Amino acid sequence: MIVLVRHAMPLIDPDADPATWPLSPEGEAAARALGPSLPADAVLVASDEPKAHATLALATGLDVTADARLREVTRPREPYRDDFAHARRAYVSGSPPPGWEPPSAVVARIDAAIVAHRVEGRPLVLAGHGMAFTTWLSARGLIADAAAFWSALRLPDMIEVADRRKEGGAA
Numbered sequence: 001m002i003v004l005v006r007h008a009m010p011l012i013d014p015d016a017d018p019a020t021w022p023l024s025p026e027g028e029a030a031a032r033a034l035g036p037s038l039p040a041d042a043v044l045v046a047s048d049e050p051k052a053h054a055t056l057a058l059a060t061g062l063d064v065t066a067d068a069r070l071r072e073v074t075r076p077r078e079p080y081r082d083d084f085a086h087a088r089r090a091y092v093s094g095s096p097p098p099g100w101e102p103p104s105a106v107v108a109r110i111d112a113a114i115v116a117h118r119v120e121g122r123p124l125v126l127a128g129h130g131m132a133f134t135t136w137l138s139a140r141g142l143i144a145d146a147a148a149f150w151s152a153l154r155l156p157d158m159i160e161v162a163d164r165r166k167e168g169g170a171a
Contacts (some may be wrong), residue, residue: 001039002114002163004137005050005059006129007052008034008156012135017077022050023058027155031058038071039123045113047071055156056127062126065117072129074101085151090170092134092146107133107139124163 002005010018023031026139030125044060046053056064073091076099078084084122087097110132118124130153138146142161 001123002161003039003042003105003123003125004133004159004161005034005038005046005056005125006130006133006153006155006157006159007031007047007049007055007127008058010051010086014164019049019072023054027051028058030156031055034158035059035061037158038125042123042125043117043119044125044127045070045117047129049129052129056125059156065087067113068119069113069116070126070128071149073106073131073135074096075099089147089150091144092131092138092150094138103135106135110136118163131155137161 007023008031009024010021010027011024015022025064036053038059044056044062044064045067046056046064048066048068049071052064052070053064053066078087091096091103094103114124117126130150134143134146134150134153137143137149137159143149162166
């Protein structure tokens with residue numbers, strides 16, 4: 001089993017790079033509440049972005065391996081605006097704005113992280129980001145409407161994915 005965990009609510013600082021945002025106090029509480037829902041004896045791996053790594057560490061109270069391959073979609077620094085969701089919906093729908101990381105690169109790095117961290121007989125829990133996970137799920141045919149899926153994600157959220165490695169897939 002693979003479980004994808006979208007990070008909890010960060011402490012938003014419009015003047016800072018979102019990749020550096022820590023969790024907000026509400027996000028910390030939500031991360032802790034997520035713990036009982038996670039599988040026992042899982043291999044725990046998170047994006048090296050603070051909000052994702054802290055989400056899984058607080059949820060489990062255990063050491064979490066950081067892996068940069070689970071980072072959010074790379075994109076140019078954007079001004080902090082209320083219409084941020086428009087570009088993200090376009091991205092996950094297959095129309096990346098200019099300068100954004102190609103979706104195929106996101107899928108490849110998440111696939112590589114899954115392969116690198118699998119341990120036979122143990123669940124794999126990956127903590128990361130909404131656009132990256134939505135892009136991967138869509139590319140793997142696991143969701144039908146990527147924009148609707150991304151729009152419905154919560155902070156935090158958990159998605160259980162069947163492990164199909166015996167069929168030759170990355171998941």
